[in-house]
Amino acid sequence: MQLSGYRPRMSLLDGPRVLAAPAAENPWLSWRYVRDNAESIRTALIEHVLLTAESVLIAAVIGVTLAILAYQVRRLSTPILVSTGVLYTVPSLGLLAILGPIMPSRRSAVVLALVTYALLVIVRSTLTALLQVPGEVREAATAMGYGRFARLWRVELPLALPGLLTGIRLATVSTVALVTVGAIVGKGALGSLLMDGFTNNFYKAQILTAAVLCVALALVLDLVLLLVGRVLTPWTRRRSA
Structure with missing residues (x-):
């Protein structure tokens, strides 16, 4: 009986022998995948940027305000730091699973979770x-x-x-990574592409594309914020020189 996906090879000693054919092509690098899915990749990347920017901006406003409050009223510094620290320790998957059904939209649930995790870094660095x-x-x-x-x-x-800008840089980089967790509620941007790659017969090209874009986005945003910081604090350049 001829097995599907196999081919026989003749041997003078053993007679007919069945060998497995090469596995279906599933490369890590595939420009064809990128070209054929350019629109969905671009949409996911833009959504990732918007979720990151919105979350970090909200977290910066709240975090700097809390840090100033803790600085001006010293007896509030411990409760503020402890509260933000406790929120930071909540597992992201569990938090999104709780927020998803009770928030007005899945996007708002993801943004609230991202703001929660960015607060501690910004509050501590600013204070x-x-x-x-x-x-x-x-x-x-x-x-x-x-x-x-x-x-x-x-x-x-x-x-x-x-110091304040350093905290925002750290919060931005960590937020880029955490946005991917939003895939649990269907709002993970590049994270959704990443998860789809795992569920779609481990589609390597899709997984690698989403992962590389996440890393590249984090590096680009960190570089942009570094340059903004150098422009806003020219005295640090003169001091280092």
């Missing part, structure tokens, strides 16, 4: 940067007539800006 402002600088600003909030806005926050 640490504010606490590292030299005491003599604060005293000099007070002696010049700056009030508490004027000193914060015009002296302390500008000096803390490099």
Whole structure:
């Protein structure tokens, strides 16, 4: 009986022998896949960027506000850090499974989860940067007539800006990775492509394309934020020179 997918090969010693044919072609690199699915890849990439930007922006506004509150009212620093730390320890899959059914949309569930995980990094980095402002600088600003909030806005926050931006960079890179987890509720952007590749007979080209784009996006956004930081803090360049 001839087996499907096999071919016989003659041997003088053993007679007919059955050997398996090569497996179906499933390469890791496939420009044909990229070309044929360019529109869906582009859509997933844009959605990934938008989810990351929206989440980091919301987290930055909330996180910097909480850090300033913790800095100005020191007795609140511990509760704020503990609360954001507890939220950060919640498993992402479990959080999305809970938020998915109760949020107005799956997108809002993903954004809320991403904001939750970005808060701790931004709050800690901003608060640490504010606490590292030299005491003599604060005293000099007070002696010049700056009030508490004027000193914060015009002296302390500008000096803390490099640390604040470092926290936003870290939060952005981690958010790019966490967006992929949103595939559990159907809003994972590149993560959805990645998961589809695993469920579609382990389609290697789709898996590698989505993974490479995630890494490249994280690197590009980190570089952009690094350049923005250098523009906003020119004094750090002069000091390092």
